[in-house]
Amino acid sequence: xxxxxxxxxxxxxxxxxxxxxxxxxxxxxxxxxxxxxxxxxxxxxxxxxxxxxxxxxxxxxxxxxxxxxxxxxxxxxxxxxxxxxxxxxxxxxxxxxxxxxxxxxxxxxxxxxxxx
Amino acid sequence: xxxxxxxxxxxxxxxxxxxxxxxxxxxxxxxxxxxxxxxxxxxxxxxxxxxxxxxxxxxxxxxxxxxxxxxxxxxxxxxxxxxxxxxxxxxxxxxxxxxxxxxxxxxxxxxxx
Numbered sequence: 001x002x003x004x005x006x007x008x009x010x011x012x013x014x015x016x017x018x019x020x021x022x023x024x025x026x027x028x029x030x031x032x033x034x035x036x037x038x039x040x041x042x043x044x045x046x047x048x049x050x051x052x053x054x055x056x057x058x059x060x061x062x063x064x065x066x067x068x069x070x071x072x073x074x075x076x077x078x079x080x081x082x083x084x085x086x087x088x089x090x091x092x093x094x095x096x097x098x099x100x101x102x103x104x105x106x107x108x109x110x111x112x113x114x115x116x
Numbered sequence: 117x118x119x120x121x122x123x124x125x126x127x128x129x130x131x132x133x134x135x136x137x138x139x140x141x142x143x144x145x146x147x148x149x150x151x152x153x154x155x156x157x158x159x160x161x162x163x164x165x166x167x168x169x170x171x172x173x174x175x176x177x178x179x180x181x182x183x184x185x186x187x188x189x190x191x192x193x194x195x196x197x198x199x200x201x202x203x204x205x206x207x208x209x210x211x212x213x214x215x216x217x218x219x220x221x222x223x224x225x226x227x228x229x
Contacts, residue, residue: 004158031214032214033214033216035218037220042222043204043206044220044221044222045208045220047218047219050215091159095214095216095218096214097213102147102149102166102172103164103174103218104149104159104208104218105161106160108156108157109157
């Protein structure tokens with residue numbers, strides 16, 4: 001079974017600062033993908049970034065980067081130069097393939113609030 | 117534009133009634149999923165389907181049923197057997213494979229009184 005742990009229930013960050021959202025994972029499957037999603041108060045889930053377990057380089061997408069440390073089983077999301085619109089819930093998730101199971105396993109999320 | 121449509125956005129039902137939530141996608145995805153989200157919680161998998169006419173139970177399938185008669189559609193029925201049906205329900209779809217993200221609809225907020 002897979003497990004995602006997000007240890008920061010809530011965070012307050014000043015606008016324009018960088019922010020790191022923590023995520024650790026557990027799986028016995030050597031092949032997996034790690035995802036981050038943003039959920040604004042309106043409720044939709046917005047895909048931000050993906051990291052594959054065999055990827056050698058950390059993923060980046062605009063202001064988002066993923067700090068992937070495989071040995072530590074961590075996949076932290078880094079948001080550079082935070083903006084007021086970044087205020088939302090952020091979820092880390094994992095997907096494995098094969099073995100008869102599918103779907104994303106989610107953490108409980110981090111509520112990020114950007115302050116002006 | 118391609119996307120996932122969930123309807124309705126808000127749904128109110130009396131206890132003891134079955135209710136069906138709609139989910140349609142035009143992204144040509146093979147796989148579709150239903151998740152439940154409770155306040156302050158992450159998403160939990162109810163059912164998923166990797167191919168038409170086949171579906172599998174997720175972590176919290178009790179009290180729910182699904183069908184997959186068409187590739188584009190994956191309706192979820194919340195039955196009267198579901199003990200705590202009030203929640204936010206999200207439908208998603210994706211291509212097969214561990215590197216494919218799930219694309220989500222805007223959700224249906226179900227309230228049962």
